[in-house]
Amino acid sequence: MxxxxxxxxxxxxxxxxxxxxxxxxxVGGTSREPGRSELDPQTTAAVVARVPESCRAEVAAALTTGEEMAGSCAVMRDRAAREALARRRLRVxxxxxxxxxxxxxxxxxxxxxxxxxxxxxxxxxxxxxxxxxxxxxxxxxxxxxxxxxxxxxxxxxxxxxxxxxxxxxxxxxxxxxxxxxxxxxxxxxxxxxxxxxxxxxxxxxxxxxKLPELQAQLAEWHATWIEQGRGSPGLFAALHPQDGAAGQMRVRALEATIQRQAADAAAVDRGELSARRFLERHVWSPYRSLVEQKDGRSSP
Structure with missing residues (x-):
């Protein structure tokens, strides 16, 4: 990446x-977008034909990829690069x-x-x-x-x-x-x-x-944030389902959900949260049947 x-x-x-x-x-207005430094095959072939045979492969590889390459034909490569510029109108x-x-x-x-x-x-x-x-x-x-x-x-x-x-x-x-x-x-x-x-x-x-590499990097960053208490394990599992840590994050997300439900159930016992509000907040919960009894309901 x-x-x-x-x-x-x-x-x-x-x-x-x-x-x-x-x-x-x-886009209307100013500059025309520039281009990359690779050369098209036709121009490459034309300029390489004028290079000594011993250097043709090296010079052709450099111009085709648009990349400097270590070798003994630097002078021939630079000469071909000057000729290529003269043959092509792309100058930006x-x-x-x-x-x-x-x-x-x-x-x-x-x-x-x-x-x-x-x-x-x-x-x-x-x-x-x-x-x-x-x-x-x-x-x-x-x-x-x-x-x-x-x-x-x-x-x-x-x-x-x-x-x-x-x-x-x-x-x-x-x-x-x-x-x-x-x-x-x-x-x-x-x-x-x-x-x-x-x-x-x-x-x-x-x-x-490279998007697969970016996806892996994003997952790594997200996991680091979660370890620092700044991220959501559930969101990690949703965004990175194929990552090796996704299973562990699902377990952590479930544990966090149960902890929140336990805290809300305790709040119901203390009278700080209504049973009805608990049932609206948590569609599924191991504490649901106990809270329903306080609310006068029964589980289906």
Whole structure:
């Protein structure tokens, strides 16, 4: 799951405008959304054909993935990257300065790289282009203010556009998981966690959140909160039914329910709670028959 430094000044979230647009409708106004640093196969094949045979496989792999790779063909790779930029009209690349995955959202500071001297490649193992590689490619960098396509990916690999969001003047954007979940359910597509990946940016240039990993992380955080007395075991079991701790949480939820019922039954005995109110509050309870006797009722 992508992680990074936490983003300060949470009050800036109020400045973020989420435009709930069905599908991938364009947003009127300013910037066109940038793209990722992978090269299409046709352009890759054309530039790699001019590379010495000993370096073709290495250079082709770097350009196809859009990622720097360690090897002995760095000079050939950089030469091919310059030629690729000359062949393609796409000269604006999306890049990410900071990413924070939270319990309810993913927040980013995004920028764009343009006027590059060669095609910028991501650092090895990174999912997004960062400022270092963009500078190394001779790009001019500035914060990106404009639309970002939010999509989800299905198990078969198909991407489904869900909404369009917009970063603010500082390049800040926060995407709430609940917003995506609600839009998907409204379309009859099930909740967010029925998909495999959440993508922010066209083709996921800003971040790609692996949803099974996110689900596991959310369950871990929720369980920690419960251990600290700040969460509901019953809600945990409902939200994470497949988690290994779900059975234990159901037992804890039942125990907590019985404790509340015992306390209410004692309140009935003390005259602090009416029997009728107890019966309305607890549809099922091991104390119900005793309380019904006080209320003049009998169990069916």
């Amino acid at each position: 992508p992680r990074g430094k936490r983003i300060g000044a949470p009050a800036r979230r109020a400045a973020v405008s989420l435009l709930l647009v069905a599908g991938c409708a364009s 690349f999306g890049m990410v300065e900071r990413t924070t995955v939270r319990l309810a959202s993913v927040a980013l500071v995004v920028s764009q790289a343009y006027l590059c001297r060669r095609w910028p490649l991501r650092n090895a193992g990174e999912s997004a282009l960062e400022i270092g590689p963009a500078r190394a490619a001779g790009c001019t960098v500035r914060r990106y203010r404009g639309p970002l396509t939010i999509s989800v990916r299905e198990a078969n690999g198909a991407a489904l556009p869900v909404m369009t969001a917009r970063s603010d003047d500082d390049g800040y954007i926060e995407v709430m998981f609940a917003d995506i979940d609600s839009l998907l359910r409204a379309r009859g597509r099930g909740g967010l966690m029925t998909f495999t990946e959440l993508q922010v940016g066209r083709d996921g240039w800003a971040v790609r959140v």
